[in-house]
Amino acid sequence: MGHTPIMNKPFQIGAGLGLKPNHYEDALECTVEGLWFEVHPENYMVGGGPRLAWLEAIGERYPLSLHGVSLSLAADCPPDEEHLKRLKMLADRVQPALISEHLAWSTWRGKYHPDLLPFPRTGEALQRIAGNIQRTQDILGRRIAIENPTHYLHFDGHDYSELDFLTELSRRTGCGLLLDVNNVHISAHNLGFDASTYLDAFPAKAIMEIHLAGFAEDPGNSTLLIDTHDAPIAEDVWSLYRRLIERIGLRPTLIERDDHIPDFDVLLAERNRAQTVLNLGQNQRLQVAI
Amino acid sequence: MDALYGSESSLMDSLTTQPGFTVYRNTVLKGSTDALLANFPTVERLVGTDWLRSAVAIYARLSPPTDARLLHYGTDFPRFLDEFEPAREMPYLGGVARLDLLWTHVHCAIDEPGLELSDLSQFTETELGNLWLTPRAAAGWLWLPDCPAYTIWRVNREQLEMPEELEWQGEGALLTRKAGRVHWQPASAADCAFLDACTAHLPLDLAADKAIEAEPDLNLENLIIRLVSADAFVSMDLGLSS
Numbered sequence: 001m002g003h004t005p006i007m008n009k010p011f012q013i014g015a016g017l018g019l020k021p022n023h024y025e026d027a028l029e030c031t032v033e034g035l036w037f038e039v040h041p042e043n044y045m046v047g048g049g050p051r052l053a054w055l056e057a058i059g060e061r062y063p064l065s066l067h068g069v070s071l072s073l074a075a076d077c078p079p080d081e082e083h084l085k086r087l088k089m090l091a092d093r094v095q096p097a098l099i100s101e102h103l104a105w106s107t108w109r110g111k112y113h114p115d116l117l118p119f120p121r122t123g124e125a126l127q128r129i130a131g132n133i134q135r136t137q138d139i140l141g142r143r144i145a146i147e148n149p150t151h152y153l154h155f156d157g158h159d160y161s162e163l164d165f166l167t168e169l170s171r172r173t174g175c176g177l178l179l180d181v182n183n184v185h186i187s188a189h190n191l192g193f194d195a196s197t198y199l200d201a202f203p204a205k206a207i208m209e210i211h212l213a214g215f216a217e218d219p220g221n222s223t224l225l226i227d228t229h230d231a232p233i234a235e236d237v238w239s240l241y242r243r244l245i246e247r248i249g250l251r252p253t254l255i256e257r258d259d260h261i262p263d264f265d266v267l268l269a270e271r272n273r274a275q276t277v278l279n280l281g282q283n284q285r286l287q288v289a290i
Numbered sequence: 291m292d293a294l295y296g297s298e299s300s301l302m303d304s305l306t307t308q309p310g311f312t313v314y315r316n317t318v319l320k321g322s323t324d325a326l327l328a329n330f331p332t333v334e335r336l337v338g339t340d341w342l343r344s345a346v347a348i349y350a351r352l353s354p355p356t357d358a359r360l361l362h363y364g365t366d367f368p369r370f371l372d373e374f375e376p377a378r379e380m381p382y383l384g385g386v387a388r389l390d391l392l393w394t395h396v397h398c399a400i401d402e403p404g405l406e407l408s409d410l411s412q413f414t415e416t417e418l419g420n421l422w423l424t425p426r427a428a429a430g431w432l433w434l435p436d437c438p439a440y441t442i443w444r445v446n447r448e449q450l451e452m453p454e455e456l457e458w459q460g461e462g463a464l465l466t467r468k469a470g471r472v473h474w475q476p477a478s479a480a481d482c483a484f485l486d487a488c489t490a491h492l493p494l495d496l497a498a499d500k501a502i503e504a505e506p507d508l509n510l511e512n513l514i515i516r517l518v519s520a521d522a523f524v525s526m527d528l529g530l531s532s
Binding site: 042043045046047048049050051053069070080083086106107110111112113114115117118151152153154155156190218220221222224226 | 359360
């Protein structure tokens with residue numbers, strides 16, 4: 001694999017918020033220290049106009065993170081060149097502190113299926129996805145972080161556990177990892193494994209960012225939990241997060257909310273709670289060190 | 291993939307029979323339908339969320355997105371509405387959807403300085419005739435010949451009450467972006483013909499001929515003042531045609 005220069009500007013460690021257009025004014029007026037914002041780059045891959053101007057104005061005040069949902073790194077073909085070029089142009093324009101994507105696929109034969117779809121974690125998949133990540137990092141000229149997806153299906157044919165797969169991807173490509181604690185909680189419930197055990201074994205050094213979000217029960221007939229991002233973060237997920245931070249220390253932590261979006265202050269309160277966990281975790285680690 | 295859109299597939303039974311498969315199926319469809327609802331807000335106001343959600347669910351299964359930038363999803367949704375049987379009583383609906391698409395196009399187009407009327411004052415009449423005027427990327431126009439779709443779109447976009455009587459005639463619209471906001475105004479057939487000719491790189495005098503073909507008693511000066519004032523043209527890199 002080729003060498004990927006790491007040119008990220010220093011990320012101000014703290015808790016951030018997913019940014020929604022209806023919170024634009026609130027975000028600009030907010031004076032909370034350490035705040036940062038994350039957006040889906042697909043929504044800003046435009047020629048110009050107020051949408052992009054708005055993102056640039058936010059970017060002048062706060063660190064930004066571009067969290068892609070459509071690069072389809074686990075697809076059976078390389079990432080779309082045009083899409084990568086657009087991502088590169090946007091990154092050059094807003095200079096994000098972090099860029100991330102998912103361990104999933106969403107495009108096939110020219111169609112885009114807006115979800116994060118699963119795949120068997122085979123050796124072949126590992127080689128293919130490592131190549132796709134490397135290609136992405138080479139074009140962007142920077143390290144990206146890969147997120148663990150939510151699982152709903154029992155798959156036959158995995159050769160690797162998810163942890164081993166992510167660890168190996170990071171080792172081969174130098175990519176970081178984005179650990180979504182809510183995804184772990186949901187997947188553990190849906191597939192029947194222990195979330196704490198998974199989190200305790202997650203490779204700490206590779207974690208560049210953490211995601212927290214809310215979920216819902218399946219409105220259908222199953223007992224599945226669904227990663228809806230439409231509710232406050234559950235107490236079980238907060239507990240997992242506290243335990244994780246006590247182990248690994250500070251990491252940029254994002255509150256994700258994509259549906260049933262409340263007032264900015266409601267989201268900011270969740271963000272402040274995450275910041276408190278980060279501060280407490282840091283203090284505890286300092287005391288242990290003393 | 292067919293199974294994801296609701297077709298039966300025995301090849302993937304071990305996956306498709308799990309309740310988790312339905313979660314993916316629902317999420318893919320929700321992603322597409324939510325995007326279409328966001329992209330056609332005026333259609334939604336006209337027909338209601340439930341009606342539009344049903345229509346876009348049919349469309350999304352027929353035409354999944356081809357671009358991950360979902361704000362561009364639905365470019366052929368107006369044509370779908372033109373032929374959609376439940377929309378037969380609303381022949382203006384496709385036109386309204388076309389104007390919603392045009393709004394997004396104008397909103398997201400590249401930033402370019404606009405031509406000012408004062409920029410034109412430096413030219414003689416002959417020089418003016420040889421000028422190439424270039425419409426801004428953030429200018430969009432549409433002539434809808436069959437019904438007052440622009441009036442219906444505008445009234446709903448501005449959240450006004452629909453007038454009791456509508457004059458049932460073709461209409462045009464010009465959308466431009468000023469200071470970060472999309473503005474709209476009626477456009478005549480001549481306005482649209484003139485702008486089309488400018489897009490085809492015809493010099494001003496030939497573009498004027500096209501406009502006069504569309505409207506024989508056209509006041510050309512008024513047309514130019516109207517379109518330049520609307521910020522429809524790119525500012526002066528005004529090469530003279532040879």
